[in-house]
Amino acid sequence: MTTHSLSPDILSALEGAVGRNGLTADTAGMAKYLGDWAGDYRGGALAVLRPGSVADVQALMRLCCELGLGVIPQGGNTGLVSGAIDTNDASLVVVSLERLNTIRRIDPDNFTLEADAGCVLQTIKDASEAEDCLFPLALGAQGSCQIGGNAATNAGGVNVLRYGMARDLILGLEVVLADGELWNGFSGLRKNNSGYDLKQLFIGSEGTLGIITGVEVKLFPKPARVETAYLGLASFEAAVALFNRARRACSDLISAFEIIGSECIELARLIEPGMTAPVAASVQVLIELSSGPNIDLNGLLAGFLTDAMEDGLVIDAVLAASGAQARAFWSIREGLVEGQAKRGYHVRTDLSVRISDIPALIERARRFVATEHPGWIALAYGHAGDGNIHFNVLPPLDLPEAEARARGAEVTAGLYDIAVSLGGSISAEHGIGRSRRREFWDGLSPAHRRMVAALKTALDPKGLMNPGCLLPSMETLP
Amino acid sequence: MTTHSLSPDILSALEGAVGRNGLTADTAGMAKYLGDWAGDYRGGALAVLRPGSVADVQALMRLCCELGLGVIPQGGNTGLVSGAIDTNDASLVVVSLERLNTIRRIDPDNFTLEADAGCVLQTIKDASEAEDCLFPLALGAQGSCQIGGNAATNAGGVNVLRYGMARDLILGLEVVLADGELWNGFSGLRKNNSGYDLKQLFIGSEGTLGIITGVEVKLFPKPARVETAYLGLASFEAAVALFNRARRACSDLISAFEIIGSECIELARLIEPGMTAPVAASVQVLIELSSGPNIDLNGLLAGFLTDAMEDGLVIDAVLAASGAQARAFWSIREGLVEGQAKRGYHVRTDLSVRISDIPALIERARRFVATEHPGWIALAYGHAGDGNIHFNVLPPLDLPEAEARARGAEVTAGLYDIAVSLGGSISAEHGIGRSRRREFWDGLSPAHRRMVAALKTALDPKGLMNPGCLLPSMETLP
Known part of the structure; x- marks a missing residue:
């Protein structure tokens, strides 16, 4: 692994974006963000940033964009494919959403819930149950994984058969784009057929197109x-x-x-x-x-x-x-x-x-x-x-x-x-991350690869969002 | 309406792509393709092309790309927002999918069905029922509308509450892209979490990103x-x-x-x-x-x-x-x-x-x-x-x-x-088309507009796909 580090000026600029409590650059402090839940992967990073607000995320992305600094968005770190762990050259910063952990609104009359991306899935399930509702996403990692990560990885689990993947449960997203711009895609609507459904792009994109900061989900009646x-x-x-x-x-x-x-x-x-x-x-x-x-x-x-x-x-x-x-x-x-x-x-x-x-x-x-x-x-x-x-x-x-x-x-x-x-998939629900990237990419048709590359380039032209995950490097894209 | 016409050379090249039976350029022959089902809109076109195979669609898109000729993909023409009728300057060609009307495969064991884009919805519903299955999309226009149009417009209807919009019912798409390239996104899989879900882009895009030539849908047990x-x-x-x-x-x-x-x-x-x-x-x-x-x-x-x-x-x-x-x-x-x-x-x-x-x-x-x-x-x-x-x-x-x-x-x-x-939408299910385009576009945030423009530019850089529908002209995109 090559050794990199950030200059004091850059560290201080990053600290300006996320506050003193929001930056960790020492080995001990970073450790828990650099290893996954299952213990399969360990990686490195230049710093771990923990923004305390959506505005912080925007400020930090604006800065990273200016500096050309690559970013790994990270939820509960419970993924199984090294999507949030940089096992390669450790020249990125990790952006943990853990401080954005408020449930913004529960609306049992409309069976909807809005939450910060860093809300733990179990917290959302409990809050729904308190309103006699069900949020059906159910995973082994639900006590640690975060709803933003569930959206970014299109999480599956044991109730997909009845209720679908995370994609099927999401009504709206709020996303900070690669240039720091905020896109608010919340609506509360069950049905809204107005042009390209942009949230679909970010669901399952594994942090390669933007940082999800908020998620609006569908609730269901709690089964009696x-x-x-x-x-x-x-x-x-x-x-x-x-x-x-x-x-x-x-x-x-x-x-x-x-x-x-x-x-x-x-x-x-x-x-x-x-x-x-x-x-x-x-x-x-x-x-x-x-x-x-x-x-x-x-x-x-x-x-x-x-x-x-x-x-x-x-x-x-x-x-x-x-x-x-x-x-x-x-x-x-x-x-x-x-x-x-x-x-x-x-x-x-x-x-x-x-x-x-x-x-x-x-x-x-x-x-x-x-x-x-x-x-x-x-x-x-x-x-x-x-x-x-x-x-x-x-x-x-x-x-x-x-x-x-x-x-x-x-x-x-x-x-x-x-x-x-057998015409099957190598990733039914865990995603691609870094660990399946080569096999995934090798298996795509040229037309598919060109479209993926065109989307990535359109939304993240500098290739700052989770480099190394899902796609080959920007320079080698078709 | 400005009057345009195609040169004999171009007409003959188009005929080369789709065959003699596949081209109509006279007023009488074109009439049924230039007015919508509800009788709200009438428009014009340079010619109506009716490809007889997916390869024909590719050949014709390659040609249109070379010529810079704009294309309106058209299904059963039952839309309500002038998405497939050019009421503006009649300088486009209509591509009707009606000759691509075969059900390719029904697989009741897996509850899936694959069909050409031009299959009429009722035909698909009947074929499903013959296998004791249900294809739940249910619209007033189901005897005329086509499954490709249902996908392109993300059709709704009376059973959305239980089974979702067309988006929720589609497992895979086959699409001819703006440059004539074919993307085969069929898989038969219920669960496939492998990178960007490209089909989501085309569903509801109203023909502005490519021509859908085939659709793979989910079936359900027929309710007893x-x-x-x-x-x-x-x-x-x-x-x-x-x-x-x-x-x-x-x-x-x-x-x-x-x-x-x-x-x-x-x-x-x-x-x-x-x-x-x-x-x-x-x-x-x-x-x-x-x-x-x-x-x-x-x-x-x-x-x-x-x-x-x-x-x-x-x-x-x-x-x-x-x-x-x-x-x-x-x-x-x-x-x-x-x-x-x-x-x-x-x-x-x-x-x-x-x-x-x-x-x-x-x-x-x-x-x-x-x-x-x-x-x-x-x-x-x-x-x-x-x-x-x-x-x-x-x-x-x-x-x-x-x-x-x-x-x-x-x-x-x-x-x-x-x-x-009230925080609502002006298009819950009918789409935007040409008739709601201005109100739709005016209502978007700048960040949303920029993303829509980036996607359109990424997939249809020459702006050939259904110009005038959904988006303002390419020159005025942000």
């Missing part, structure tokens, strides 16, 4: 009833068939449909040693329905499962008898992620294919790992209703980390090839 | 049950309160919530003279729920209405006892639009506000018409669940059309002012 069941099936084919049947039988009330290969359960035991899955089958499904108060949701789910068992599609099923049991089912699903983290370095993917191609994806990926990387442990689980499989691979326990990382890159490349050969 | 009721209420305030209560009580199963001011009923009688509304109240609501087969939807709606009547929110209610009765309720709603068309020229708006501001919008608009334009008849109806009110105004019957049109422009301006004063 939730029913959860844990199922055992014989195959992933059966799981796909079951999902399609559930879509028809359960109306639009399915809020989650997660599949878990039974090999994952051992991993969850790393977190909770006494944990056993409620069923023993090789493919397990966690299904959740939710609705308002006046629907016999329990009867709906029970009837659906009875039919599916009679037809042999489901081998075994446990319908949660209480909220506590439902939470226990979810803790198995969440334990997988925590269990992987406990194992240290591992290959983490976020593939998507057509739903009907899920069995082929898993079968080919397992065969690839078994034949090309014997000793590595393949895990398949994910949001089956979205076609999104996290096919992760753990290195053998005795393999030194450096070797595991080198080999892991090959494993990842092989898995990407399999997804692409 | 639909329940419809026609309600009488005392006020628009009561209608808003009822909607919020319905959201909570009826889960996410509301597929339509239309409000109709009783003054509109007389208009529907122009279409069906014997028609009477099922209720006599001053504010009428058409509510529809839909679901899968295993929900007691009739009981859900009946219970909800009983409670609302006991609380005095609903004065009178008729729950449709048959499909025929439900269709009769809908024919009242549809009759409003046809009745207005029968009356000839009238002021047509498409306003949206926060749902809680609907009563204020209607009250202020009625007061404005009564005091400033006595003798004009104000009609309020719309998609209340989206905050979208079509507040239309009919001129006095004895007013000559030229005078009515002149005065109508003032009426429109006054109504726009009222919507804007």
Whole structure:
């Protein structure tokens, strides 16, 4: 890593923009902003800036624009693709939105909420619940991630099936552009078909086009009833068939449909040693329905499962008898992620294919790992209703980390090839960041690349916004 | 209107691109492409081109790019804002997609459908239904409008409340860019979070950034049950309160919530003279729920209405006892639009506000018409669940059309002012086109205008795509 530093003059100008409390340039103070939540990446920066107002963000972007200083916008730092960590040359400044953390307005009559970008997702969920509303974005990182980061990365999670990605939940954005100009795209309107929908550009752009400073989201009625069941099936084919049947039988009330290969359960035991899955089958499904108060949701789910068992599609099923049991089912699903983290370095993917191609994806990926990387442990689980499989691979326990990382890159490349050969995506929900940038860019058609380059150049002509993330350097753009 | 014409050389080059059957330059042959469905606008063109393949569209755009010839992409010509009719100087060529009308693929297992841009919406709806699926976009013009036009204009309609606008229903687009390059953005994936979501740019861009040649959409299970009721209420305030209560009580199963001011009923009688509304109240609501087969939807709606009547929110209610009765309720709603068309020229708006501001919008608009334009008849109806009110105004019957049109422009301006004063939009679903361009552009912030201009310049640097629509001329862009 090249060493860079800022001159005292520049540091003092930056301090002028964000105030004394808003600037950190010493190693110890910067440390927490330079490593990600999952512990996968560490990087460097010239300084960490923590603006205390939207006007501060504007002042600082004006200054960076004048100085030609590159900027990494940073939320809760819970991303998984090094989108907010500069692992390359450390010549950028990090702009953390954490001090912009106020909920500006909740309007339960219109089912809308406006918040600063730095509001933690859980805070927004809690505030919505206090008004008997639901903000449905649900992620493992929800206690740390920020709504601005959720918007910038188009976050997904376990309720996408019912409520959509972050993109589908956002009504408006407020953005400081690369030149420091403020764009206010809040409206409160459900429907506004007036020209280019500019907010769509910034959603999922991973900080490469501007800094999101405020987010306006849709709320929903808080479901009065939730029913959860844990199922055992014989195959992933059966799981796909079951999902399609559930879509028809359960109306639009399915809020989650997660599949878990039974090999994952051992991993969850790393977190909770006494944990056993409620069923023993090789493919397990966690299904959740939710609705308002006046629907016999329990009867709906029970009837659906009875039919599916009679037809042999489901081998075994446990319908949660209480909220506590439902939470226990979810803790198995969440334990997988925590269990992987406990194992240290591992290959983490976020593939998507057509739903009907899920069995082929898993079968080919397992065969690839078994034949090309014997000793590595393949895990398949994910949001089956979205076609999104996290096919992760753990290195053998005795393999030194450096070797595991080198080999892991090959494993990842092989898995990407399999997804692409099925017409799938290498990033269903985690985004591209720095860690998938090359594979992403290599996979684009020339026409697609030229359009991406044209948009980037149009909105950030100096290439100051999150350089190194998502796109190759400005000089090499087509 | 200035008179222009194409040289024989250019005509022959264009014919080379689209074939002899694909070019019309005589007045009679062009007539049907130069007037809109509603009969509001007539325009001119140098020629009408009807490409028979995506390759034809590319060849023709390459040629137009070389010649600097402006192009109007045209679907079913059912838009209401002169987006596909050049009422200005007739120096453009119209590119009709009508010959690209094949459904390319239906995949009921994945609930997706791929179609050429020129496929008529009703054809897509019928093909989906044949697979026991639903494509939920539902518009008065569905027998004529084309899916490419629906995408380009981000069409709305009566089921937006449940299923969203066209934007929410589109999984992928195929687009011929301004330079003739083809961008294939089909994927079949439900979830793909890989960089800028380019399709979002073209959705709602009204042909100003490229020509959409193919559309990939989401399908849904065809609802097995639909329940419809026609309600009488005392006020628009009561209608808003009822909607919020319905959201909570009826889960996410509301597929339509239309409000109709009783003054509109007389208009529907122009279409069906014997028609009477099922209720006599001053504010009428058409509510529809839909679901899968295993929900007691009739009981859900009946219970909800009983409670609302006991609380005095609903004065009178008729729950449709048959499909025929439900269709009769809908024919009242549809009759409003046809009745207005029968009356000839009238002021047509498409306003949206926060749902809680609907009563204020209607009250202020009625007061404005009564005091400033006595003798004009104000009609309020719309998609209340989206905050979208079509507040239309009919001129006095004895007013000559030229005078009515002149005065109508003032009426429109006054109504726009009222919507804007409430933080609303002048185009909830119809788009901007040519007829709302000035008001739209005047209402944008400088930052917004600069971004729109930057995008347009990035993707259509020569300004060939639908000049005059949505944006001011390239020379005057900021």
